Amino acid sequence: MSPTGAEFCGLQLASPVINASGTFDALAALRTFGDPVLEAFPFAAFVSKTVTLAPRQGNPPPRLWESPAGLINSIGLPNRGRDGYLEHDLPALARLPVPLIVNVMGFSRDEVAELVEAFGARDEVAALELNVSCPNVESGLVMGADPAETAALVARVRPLTAKPLVVKLTPNASDPAAVAVAAQEAGADAVSLINTLRGMALHPHDDRPWLGGGTGGLSGPAVRAIALAQVAQVAARVRIPIVGMGGVSSGHHAVDLLRAGATLVAVGTESFRDPAAGRRIAQELEEIRNRLHNSPPKSGQSRPDGSEVPANRRESPLPASGSYTSG
Amino acid sequence: MSPTGAEFCGLQLASPVINASGTFDALAALRTFGDPVLEAFPFAAFVSKTVTLAPRQGNPPPRLWESPAGLINSIGLPNRGRDGYLEHDLPALARLPVPLIVNVMGFSRDEVAELVEAFGARDEVAALELNVSCPNVESGLVMGADPAETAALVARVRPLTAKPLVVKLTPNASDPAAVAVAAQEAGADAVSLINTLRGMALHPHDDRPWLGGGTGGLSGPAVRAIALAQVAQVAARVRIPIVGMGGVSSGHHAVDLLRAGATLVAVGTESFRDPAAGRRIAQELEEIRNRLHNSPPKSGQSRPDGSEVPANRRESPLPASGSYTSG
Amino acid sequence: MSVPSIAAAADPRRTVAPFGRRAAVVTRAEAIGPYRLLACADPAGPAPRPGQFYMLAAARRWGGGEEQRPFLPRAFSYLRRRGDELEFLLEDVGPGTARLAELATGDDLWLTGPLGVGFAAPAPGRTPLLVGGGIGIVPLVAWEDELGAAASTLLGFRDADHAVAARLAREPALATDDGSAGRPGLVTDLLEERLGADDGATVYACGPPAMLEAVRALAARRDAPAQLAMESGMACGFGACFGCVVPTRRGFVRLCLDGPVLDAAQLDSALVAGAGH
Amino acid sequence: MSVPSIAAAADPRRTVAPFGRRAAVVTRAEAIGPYRLLACADPAGPAPRPGQFYMLAAARRWGGGEEQRPFLPRAFSYLRRRGDELEFLLEDVGPGTARLAELATGDDLWLTGPLGVGFAAPAPGRTPLLVGGGIGIVPLVAWEDELGAAASTLLGFRDADHAVAARLAREPALATDDGSAGRPGLVTDLLEERLGADDGATVYACGPPAMLEAVRALAARRDAPAQLAMESGMACGFGACFGCVVPTRRGFVRLCLDGPVLDAAQLDSALVAGAGH
């Protein structure tokens, strides 16, 4: 594997940087930018937008609200459904130069099972990401917020495919690390986090929510600190690899997530600002790792006029579970 | 009550705007700015920094990290403890021109009980805010993230005082509204939310966390959309009044929280940018409410060059529990 | 949800964009009435098709305005392209347009584009009739440049001050709400007269939602083919976010990918929730 | 955690600030070597005490820099105050100082202050010895203005370019790391010599943490009273957040409230985690 490459669940990737589901459409990019998208694909693997069993139109507009240093989206998972994806998207994605990870979501364990079975059987599909940030209509619980629900789901689908199963956690949970442990114990090959944080905006002129879907999900730089904390806490409690995401817009942010325990980093909202952000961030990440490789962090001797790193070094280890008190 | 005033748990307040615990120190402000602080106190009630049973020094520095459109703090609840507060702060706060709400936190129900008993008995104290964003060292669970823990705590302290009990919720929970319902059913007079979201930052030059306390709490504009969504969801499931907070930096943000169902609004991080922010925001809020009072929102007829509000009106009601799907 | 085929033959309404965002230096920034003309050097960019748009952001200080905005890039049709110089016309309506309006010669822009699908030529024998409302003039100027004398243009503005922008078009018929320039009244009044007199027109319209809806309804009544250059809330501009959808008779379509110019006959209404001001 | 009594008699080291932030117009903005001098009109502000500081932010576009920063105001000692004009000297080290360094005459600032507790006069019979490292010169200039000829000043800079700022002080003894101006070496070398020769001095020092620590240790060895104008991460600047604490022999103290000038004898070390660059 090249020095800049990354190994993940048996997949050899050219870099640790992949896209976050729902924030890059390879087929639409091909129409907009042409073949260079494939010749210089900006991600080391391509994660599909969530596919559900039945086709969905998605939420009525508006679906976007710009939040301070972030974005709230209430897209509503528009997609062609399992059969539409199999028939239309998979053939068109055959030219993809990187492994394809299909993200699926079901409103019951049976629905997820059908999706895993269908996509697990296809050679084009390298791995599956289970989006558990949605309500289980039968139990009413958000699957990904409850360790038992998540364990039951993973146990249900694990036998259906030998392909890597990545469980994508929701940050809207009391203890995401407990959900990660449950997923691991039930046979998940990896976990990915964070999905968006539940958020809302009101119409500037009256009382109704702006977003057609009512509430939506917050992403972008505003959530980066939350993602870093959750990745660190999950890393302290599971041994399976982690895909870290949430507000990554530079190689420096990617390094932070890797340091916190992630094996791969996903870029989402930043691609809206810079369509080739994935490639830029992978390059920046490589430059930082080369610099670190050649000159380990200075011990911090300080010059009289403070032009260097302060001499005082605190060696407090990364806390397993953040002794977090508010204020 | 003056038209701009607000009634809350029996307290008549001059405006709906109070401070968020731990973000304004009346005694320090008095030393820095002198008597004008009392003559034009920027809040309709003063909420103390969290008081714990034993004195606490707080976390080692650094305690602050500037995040995109926000702040991560890991202060660590420094305070003089129950006896220190009774002996030192209460007498000094006698000159306070507004009701005093003491925020308390304990690491077990017994500790909280001792605090509630001590402060509930003091005439200077108008109400108590229970900060349940901290771990119950006996159960290991974060009290405020678990409905049963919260119910047990409120049930334990309710009989100890007739004064209003406000339960301050943590946003780091799967279902904050369920915790609010549990607090209500156990006898809480009101709930306040949101506290800070767990976040972390790494040192720019090496792998350790920047904050002495490891992880910290994120606040400021970055969390405003999260606060609005959680206040709306709690408002849909409880009948007791709500204090809404999280990233409020203008009257417009205060109006949004009131529209989402809050009775009072608290201002925290913005006071660091503008020490008299509370007063400014209360004035801006009053101007907006006067404007609304005089001219109800236009029905949205649009002029040819679109200089007015778009004609299309969506009347989707505010969803009780946001049919939130990520993406 | 049916989708146009992917590997369609090169669409004459679309120039494929270089992949990614690129830096472009502002060469000219001047006022045109209350609007702001912004020209930049785009040597790396191909020639766009009229009706296509770009996603723009200031390379420095894109943020720190009202509510810490802007954060996402903003969508702008191109006004004109002369050699390597690309021109935009902005209406300052919020923190994004306000920040762009501050830019001066020598400042850097981030530019992605040309994006989307522009105008389709009128069917043989039909005369192009361009109808603009306020800032909606922008893509029509580009289209006029290409159509030449065959096109006639109707423009509506709020007042004489805004109508200063009319000079960007060749010989437009003009209407203003307050009558301070050209005919008093709405541009859709001019359109109604013109369509009455000439039933061989293909209408090309751009402007605020309410005006586009009036044009759509009028064209439908007069059975005149019409293409509407529309607006909706956009985050990416290249089909990645699914945020910009508008409802059509074939279901939701991504305006940035299958538009922004849409066939009016495919629409029940040109009013898009969250678009316009 | 012992706390100084609240209603202390008026403290000569502190001027109480007007409550709240106030707008101030930039009257002058010029370079002094690599530093930036920023003067603003502060008619509403009282006369500050040397060593006190202000919290500053640009009134417009405070944000949108690197990592969407700055967000919180930044702390600056005042350099001088002449009539209503308040002067600051900035070293561009990050997005906050960079944004302030962009300000020109006529731009608006948000200003809160004067804050904290400044220098205390030397005990009778002791001579004031001012020791500055780099940008640490700032509060010493204000103190020199008040002490007049009684004070002697030692300044250390990285190089001759930074040492240009030495002209703000009256007749400083100068040292530069690279020897390109004044004595080659550290300002603490000059201090060591001076303290050797004159044991009646009270030291007033300001500069990066490592330098202050060297001064603290030297003064302790020579049993010379010393006051250190320190730095720590600040969010509010007026005692509200508890973010700026530094460890002292009496426990953590809020530097913005009980400092920024602290008695060196109260410190085990002048190195504050998270301070400096």
Ligand SMILES: Cc1cc2nc3c(=O)[nH]c(=O)nc-3n(C[C@H](O)[C@H](O)[C@H](O)COP(=O)(O)OP(=O)(O)OC[C@H]3O[C@@H](n4cnc5c(N)ncnc54)[C@H](O)[C@@H]3O)c2cc1C
């Ligand atoms: C294809 C296309 C072409 C365009 N061409 C041009 C052009 O040539 N010239 C031109 O001037 N404009 C053009 N526009 C419109 C331009 O993109 C918008 O005016 C601009 O994006 C507004 O951004 P802003 O920050 O200035 O204003 P905003 O504050 O974004 O206000 C614009 C509207 O967005 C909504 N809104 C308000 N706050 C928010 C928020 N926080 N998040 C999301 N939405 C919000 C409101 O409806 C508001 O009226 C075009 C738009 C499209 C889609």
Ligand SMILES: Cc1cc2nc3c(=O)[nH]c(=O)nc-3n(C[C@H](O)[C@H](O)[C@H](O)COP(=O)(O)OP(=O)(O)OC[C@H]3O[C@@H](n4cnc5c(N)ncnc54)[C@H](O)[C@@H]3O)c2cc1C
């Ligand atoms: C009492 C006092 C007086 C001062 N007087 C002066 C003066 O007269 N002139 C002057 O130039 N400076 C002065 N300073 C220092 C000045 O306040 C800082 O240089 C300034 O706040 C740096 O802000 P910045 O955004 O430019 O740089 P930052 O990016 O904030 O960098 C400054 C340091 O903060 C830390 N840091 C980096 N990123 C972050 C982050 N995201 N969140 C929090 N911390 C971070 C790092 O240690 C970095 O080296 C004074 C400071 C104090 C406390």
Ligand SMILES: Cc1cc2nc3c(=O)[nH]c(=O)nc-3n(C[C@H](O)[C@H](O)[C@H](O)COP(=O)(O)O)c2cc1C
């Ligand atoms: C520096 C700081 C200290 C805080 N201390 C406390 C505290 O002691 N007790 C508490 O309940 N909340 C504390 N909070 C949380 C605030 O009360 C408030 O819930 C949160 O910051 C969200 O509001 P804001 O975005 O307006 O700051 C603190 C917040 C900050 C930024």
Ligand SMILES: Cc1cc2nc3c(=O)[nH]c(=O)nc-3n(C[C@H](O)[C@H](O)[C@H](O)COP(=O)(O)O)c2cc1C
């Ligand atoms: C517009 C939009 C659409 C998204 N759609 C999906 C989706 O379909 N499935 C999913 O698992 N996550 C979805 N996400 C969440 C992202 O994959 C990612 O977890 C989140 O945005 C945080 O990363 P970021 O801050 O880099 O965007 C979406 C995010 C955005 C902004």
Ligand code: FES
């Ligand atoms: S703007 Fe993102 S899909 Fe159209």
Ligand code: FES
């Ligand atoms: S900076 Fe907030 S208490 Fe000192």
